Amino acid sequence: MKQTVPQLMAATEPLVMVTAYDYPGAMHAQQAGVDLLLVGDSLGNVVLGYDSTAPVTLDDIIHHARAARRGAPETFLVADMPFGTYHTGVTDAMRHAVRVIQQTGADAVKMEGSSPEVLEATRTLTRNGVPVMGHVGLLPQTATAQGGMKVQGRDEAGARQVLEAALSVQEAGAFAVVLEVIPARLARVITERLHIPTIGIGAGPHCRGQVLVTHDLLGVYEGQHKKIAKRYAEIGAQSVQAIRDYAAEVRGGTFPSRENSFVIRDDVLDKLY
Numbered sequence: 001m002k003q004t005v006p007q008l009m010a011a012t013e014p015l016v017m018v019t020a021y022d023y024p025g026a027m028h029a030q031q032a033g034v035d036l037l038l039v040g041d042s043l044g045n046v047v048l049g050y051d052s053t054a055p056v057t058l059d060d061i062i063h064h065a066r067a068a069r070r071g072a073p074e075t076f077l078v079a080d081m082p083f084g085t086y087h088t089g090v091t092d093a094m095r096h097a098v099r100v101i102q103q104t105g106a107d108a109v110k111m112e113g114s115s116p117e118v119l120e121a122t123r124t125l126t127r128n129g130v131p132v133m134g135h136v137g138l139l140p141q142t143a144t145a146q147g148g149m150k151v152q153g154r155d156e157a158g159a160r161q162v163l164e165a166a167l168s169v170q171e172a173g174a175f176a177v178v179l180e181v182i183p184a185r186l187a188r189v190i191t192e193r194l195h196i197p198t199i200g201i202g203a204g205p206h207c208r209g210q211v212l213v214t215h216d217l218l219g220v221y222e223g224q225h226k227k228i229a230k231r232y233a234e235i236g237a238q239s240v241q242a243i244r245d246y247a248a249e250v251r252g253g254t255f256p257s258r259e260n261s262f263v264i265r266d267d268v269l270d271k272l273y
């Protein structure tokens with residue numbers, strides 16, 4: 001049974017979240033029993049081969065979220081709102097979020113940051129029945145403006161900024177918030193100060209949940225940040241080996257074999273001569 005927003009908010013066990021971008025990936029994650037799926041705009045990096053998340057469009061997210069939803073109909077599914085789709089006013093943000101929800105069957109959307117525009121969009125969406133997950137700390141969509149892909153909240157001013165960002169996102173109505181790449185003890189303070197669940201990535205063990213990019217943990221994506229993304233498998237290497245084995249069998253004439261082939265009766269075949 002799919003979990004609801006109140007159930008997720010009241011969870012006493014750690015929440016487990018992974019990214020999913022397609023039918024088989026979502027199906028595997030649902031079979032593994034994760035609590036939440038994220039159709040992340042990390043799609044841009046790990047599936048589409050861009051070097052940032054900025055080129056990912058609303059149509060990209062919708063296309064992949066539809067596939068992920070078909071693979072995991074019983075798992076709470078969050079879709080990232082892409083860069084630029086929630087910054088031009090609450091009307092646009094609402095319209096774009098409604099497209100995501102209606103066209104994909106996603107249960108919630110996620111937006112990065114705590115600017116007045118993002119907070120206003122969060123208020124409008126939540127007030128109108130679209131659950132919103134916040135995202136503070138490192139913000140990949142605007143990392144250039146933050147000084148690159150760097151740990152956030154290390155000095156007093158920075159730490160205070162991340163704490164204030166998390167509090168404001170909660171106040172605007174978010175049901176949970178991602179804390180990305182911040183010191184573990186700052187994440188602990190934020191987790192203690194909030195009543196909504198914190199979901200960490202590179203934010204230490206004290207959050208109420210954890211999220212990882214599936215392609216990182218499976219060893220499919222080579223550009224992963226080794227410090228935060230533990231590899232639980234080497235699927236990339238296994239894929240290369242499997243395709244190499246297939247190629248060798250084709251070239252060596254051992255695939256397809258008799259078992260992989262269909263038969264026809266002799267008398268039918270004889271009529272062709």
Ligand SMILES: Nc1nc(=O)c2c([nH]1)NC[C@@H]1CN(c3ccc(C(=O)N[C@@H](CCC(=O)O)C(=O)O)cc3)CN21
Nearest residue numbers: 045046140149150151181202213216224225227228229
């Ligand atoms: N595939 C993928 N997985 C991720 O987890 C991920 C992305 N992409 N892209 C965007 C963000 C950026 N992430 C990270 C993760 C760790 C550091 C980090 O350790 N920063 C160090 C410097 C490390 C270095 O320069 O090598 C720091 O001290 O700021 C930065 C960004 C994680 N995120």
Ligand SMILES: CC(C)C(=O)C(=O)O
Nearest residue numbers: 019040041042178201
């Ligand atoms: C890493 C998570 C939090 C994300 O936003 C993404 O995958 O796009």
Ligand SMILES: [Mg+2]
Nearest residue numbers: 040041042080
């Ligand atoms: Mg994202």
